[in-house]
Amino acid sequence: MSKIMPLIRNETIKMVKKKRLYIIFIVLAVLVPMFTYAQMKSAENNRDKFGGDWRLELQQAITDNQNSLGSDRVPEEYKKYRTVYIQQMQYYLENDVNPEEPNGVTFTREFMNNAVGLFIPLLIMAIASDLVSGERTTGTIKMLLTRPVKRWKVLFSKLVTLIMFVSIIVVSAYIICYVISGAVFGYKGFGMPIFTGFKVVGTDVDLSAVHAVDQWLYLLMQAGLIWFVSVIVAILAFMVSVLVRSTAASIVIMMAALIAGTILTNMAASWQSAKYLFMVNLELPDYLSGGLPPIEGMNLGFSLIVLSVWGIASLIVSFLVFTKRDILN
């Protein structure tokens, strides 16, 4: 055990020296202003139409969705989503709370909600995918493994470092998003109430468990769920990087899986067993806001178990392969 800390420390230093880590922050710093600008434009547009009255705007959104329910051209799946949406928005109106009050905190919440499925995992992959395969490409793995340290300890130190940086990336994504969008929308909004606890039963929303939480707490819960997703994605990418020799291949494999996930969530409602795939279970924050799950029968407990099983299985595979396989040639 005594050898672990220096190893982690060593890995951390290596990670910090990597340019790829900074690319993550640069990507965030470039993309967030773009979304902020788009959001600002659409807010301006709505202000012109509804005189800045969010209640009128929200009621119009409800009515427009109600109209699409009657249309034969709208797929049944969309109708389910919209029925749930209508009921939630009516709840907000009835309690006189603006769900989209424009401020930096709300923007951050919305941005992260949309980022969890693809964007955040992508950032995580940037550091996870070459953790082992990268050392093989450069040949430095030999230096590591010829030292008198057990192989599993080497791998374990890499894993711990990875999770440390996952935490840092998730937190910094929040901070960067809040700081940049706040400059436009204002830094207020932490105390704003957000409703959670909507239970979707069929297309009906059970309101008995709904309660308001302050937005800062909501953000914290959301961050926790996003962190869990990120850790699982990191572990999976980590496994792929153990199994595959080249970093490029490792990134492509993970990318393909993730993109398949976003496509599946949009269209696989009729394919029931797709719910056991990890990439369909990434949208954990949706359980917080009470959206309709992509496949019937999914809930937070289910998704957590599916993700955990995938995570644990990947860990087992990673360690077995790394300790048993002849890596040095």
Add this chain to the structure above:
Amino acid sequence: MKRKTLDSAPWIWRTISTVSVLATLLLLFGFGYAIKDVIFPEGDPALGTRQSSNTPADEASKPAAPVEDGKIRMAVIGDSLARGTGDDEGLGFVRRAGNLLKEQGYDVQVLNNLGVNGLRTEALLSKLDEQGVRYVLQQSNFILLSIGANDLFQGGQVLQGEDPPTAETLAAALPETSKRLQEILKKVKEINPDAQIAYIGLYNPFGDVKELEVPGNAVVAAWNDAALQILNQEDKMTLVPTFDLFENHLGEYLSSDHFHPNGAGYEEIAVRIAQEYQAETPAEGSTN
């Protein structure tokens, strides 16, 4: 180079490890809290659907009514006609009427179009209990209402359906529906006693279908009569007649679904709405 690495290493390590441990703890807490909150949620009894909110406390908590600045705030509620279905330009009579009033020099804002395709009187009655709908009506001072056609004509399905309505079935639906219209108007008035309310009368879309012309005309006339009787009892409520507009111009004013008006048809209705508004409050807020 080597020296530099050695020098900066402890500093980097200390910062990164502290930050990451703190971040992980924070996120773990959030994760745990989220699980607790989603899987074992505690409903707040203080919240809830405040559907039928006629209590004075509720009304008091509402934002104050808009200032009387002479601005026309229009809102429309009701069925597909209110929505503007069939209008190629998607304006419907509310935006067209708004534009006409604007041309006359009024300051007009069309607040909301709350028309829902296929809406019937019953559904509209329960809609009027929704907070958002009430709010919209409270904010406007010129409310347009279009309802009843779906109750009487089953949304135009009669044309494709097997059994066209007979004079009897049409007449049978009349008393119930007109009673609900009365309730609707009463409720709208209750929600906003100061607004001018214009009810858009029905026309007979089946005037050129031989076996439907006579019973259709009869029931539409009876309906409009019933509506007029209700509207006459209240001030600030008017009927916008459309029956005569469409009677001999169905080909001209109906859209391809042969039930809803087309752009020209909506324009005709809008002209009448604009006239009705003037008749009520001549030149108020007008810059002409």
